Amino acid sequence: MSRLLAWLLPLVAGLLFxxxxxxxxxxxxxxxxxxxxxxxxxxxxxxxxMGGAIAVALPVFxxxxxxxxxxxxxxxxxxxxxxxxLFGIGWGLSGYCPGPALVVAGGGSGEALGYVVAxxxxxxxxxxxxxRELRRA
Amino acid sequence: xxxxxxxxxxLASLGxxxxxxxxAGILFIGSRRIAGISGIFGEVLSGARDGxxxxxxxxxxxxxxxxxxxxxxVGGGEARFGVSWPVLFVAGLLTGYGTRIARGxxxxxxxxxxxxxxxxxxxxxxxxMASGMVTVTVLRLLSGEAx
Numbered sequence: 480m481s482r483l484l485a486w487l488l489p490l491v492a493g494l495l496f497x498x499x500x501x502x503x504x505x506x507x508x509x510x511x512x513x514x515x516x517x518x519x520x521x522x523x524x525x526x527x528x529m530g531g532a533i534a535v536a537l538p539v540f541x542x543x544x545x546x547x548x549x550x551x552x553x554x555x556x557x558x559x560x561x562x563x564x565l566f567g568i569g570w571g572l573s574g575y576c577p578g579p580a581l582v583v584a585g586g587g588s589g590e591a592l593g594y595v596v597a598x599x600x601x602x603x604x605x606x607x608x609x610x611r612e613l614r615r616a
Numbered sequence: 617x618x619x620x621x622x623x624x625x626x627l628a629s630l631g632x633x634x635x636x637x638x639x640a641g642i643l644f645i646g647s648r649r650i651a652g653i654s655g656i657f658g659e660v661l662s663g664a665r666d667g668x669x670x671x672x673x674x675x676x677x678x679x680x681x682x683x684x685x686x687x688x689x690v691g692g693g694e695a696r697f698g699v700s701w702p703v704l705f706v707a708g709l710l711t712g713y714g715t716r717i718a719r720g721x722x723x724x725x726x727x728x729x730x731x732x733x734x735x736x737x738x739x740x741x742x743x744x745m746a747s748g749m750v751t752v753t754v755l756r757l758l759s760g761e762a763x
Contacts, residue, residue, distance in 0.1 A: 484646075485647070485669065485670060486669065486670070486673045487673075488642065488643065488646040488647055488670075488673075489643060489647065489649070489670040489671070489673040489674040489677070490673040490674065490676060490677045491642065491677060492639045492640075492642045492643040492646075492651060492674060492677065493639070493673065493674035493675060493676065493677025493678040493680075493681075494639075494677035494678070494680060494681055494684065495635055495636075495638060495639035495642070495677075496635075496636055496639035496640070496651060496653075496674075496677070496678060496681075496723075497677060497678040497679070497680070497681025497682070498632075498635055498681050498684070498685050499632045499633065499634070499635030499636035499637075499638075499639060500632065500636065500681070501632070501681060501682065501685050502628055502631055502632035502635060502685075503628060503629050503631070503632020503633055503635075503636070504625065504628060504629070504632070505632070508696070508699070509696040510623070512696040512697065512752050512755075513620060513623060513696060515745075515748045515749045515751070515752040516696075516749075516752045516753065516756060517617060517749050517753075518617060518749075518753050518756075519617075519618070519752075519753070519756050519761075520618050520620040521617055521618065521619055521620055522619075522620040522623045522624060523619060523624065524623070524624055524625045524626065524628075524629040525629060526629075527626055527629035527630045527633060528629045528630075528632055528633035528636065529633060529722075529726055529727065529730075530630065530633060531629065531630040531631065531632070531633025531634040531636070531637060532633040532634065532636040532637035532640065532726075532727045532731075533633075533637060533727060533730055533731050534633075534634065534637065535633075535634050535637030535638050535641060536637035536638075536640045536641050536644075536727055536728065536731040537637075537730075537731040537733075539637075539640075539641035539644065539645060539731070540641070540644060540728070540731040540732050541731075541733075543644060543645055543648075544732075552732075552734045552735060552736055553736055554736070555735065555736050555739050558717045558718065559717075559718050559719070559736055559739060559740055559743075560718075560739065560740075560743050561714075561717065561718075562713070562714040562715065562716070562717035562718025562719075562740075563714065563718045563725070563739070563740040563741075563743035563744040563747070564714070564743050564744070564746075564747040565710045565711075565713060565714030565717075565718075565747075566710065566711050566714030566715045566718060566721060566744045566747075567714075567743060567744035567745065567746065567747030567748040567749075567750075567751065568707075568710050568714075568747050568748070568751050569706075569707040569708065569709070569710035569711030569712075569714060570707075570711060570722075570744060570748045570751075571747070571748040571749070571750070571751025571752045571755070572699070572703055572704075572706065572707035572710075572751055572755070573699055573703070573704055573707035573708070573711070574696070574699075575707070575708075575711070576653075576711065576721050576722040576723075577653040577654045577657060577711060577712075577715060577721050577722075577723070578653040578678065578721075578722065578723050580708075580711075581653065581657065581675065581678050581679060582678055582679070582681050582682060583682070584679070585678065585679030585680065585681065585682055585683075586682030586683070587682075590699075590704065593701065593704055593705065593708070594704050594705075594707065594708040594711075595708065596708070597704070597705045597706075597707070597708025597709050597712065598657075598708040598709070598711050598712035599657070599661055599712060600708070600709060600712060601708060601709040601710065601711060601712020601713035601714070601716070602654070602657065602658040602661050602712040602713070602715070602716050603661055603662075603712075604709075604712070604713050604716075605658065605712065605713045605714075605715075605716025605717050606658060606661065606662045606716060
């Protein structure tokens with residue numbers, strides 16, 4: 480792969496990804512919390528974001544898999560479950576998951592930037608405690 | 617449960633989702649990389665030289681997105697349950713730490729993992745969806761807002 484493409488391809492992918500997050504309103508914390516509020520006034524829209532994304536990505540990933548054998552799936556461990564539960568709490572509290580937080584921070588929101596800084600600290604903690612096992616897993 | 621039809625946006629959600637899936641597909645077909653945001657950002661923060669270039673390029677595209685979409689709301693808007701700075705900070709910490717030890721978030725496990733039919737990712741998605749739903753339910757009950 481040429482050097483230009485090695486930069487251009489992820490740049491375009493990141494841009495498209497961000498535009499998708501904006502169009503789908505994943506960048507609106509109130510919308511996210513309304514999706515997670517299944518017992519209240521539930522707005523099911525965001526289920527369709529994941530549905531739409533998988534409808535496009537699944538055939539692509541499965542096609543690629545036929546051309547080259549995939550990396551094996553790792554085991555389900557405690558870290559996976561504990562980490563995901565902790566992330567869900569952060570997601571529910573703020574209405575931000577990592578992608579939308581970065582996009583909104585990129586747009587100049589101080590609130591999202593604050594969240595991204597805290598998220599970076601959390602990631603640094605995660606990198607430090609458990610990073611070695613992570614790479615082995 | 618009451619479905620909030622007034623705020624239901626099926627076309628925007630499906631269309632935006634399809635763009636996200638396309639982006640993940642392009643990155644995987646083109647360079648065998650997984651478009652997992654927490655992984656990309658977390659690896660950059662870890663300072664790992666290997667793969668730094670493509671990760672920075674992807675993040676640059678992500679950050680630039682609000683500036684290339686004309687007319688669309690850039691700001692995130694107010695959270696439904698007003699978020700104070702300490703809560704926002706704790707939420708960020710939990711998200712950062714959790715996604716690192718679980719090796720993925722809504723994008724890596726949700727979009728890419730499920731598309732790879734990974735059992736690990738299915739477990740992760742069920743866990744963060746469930747805990748997110750419990751969290752918002754608790755917030756609503758604490759806020760005293762009627763359901």
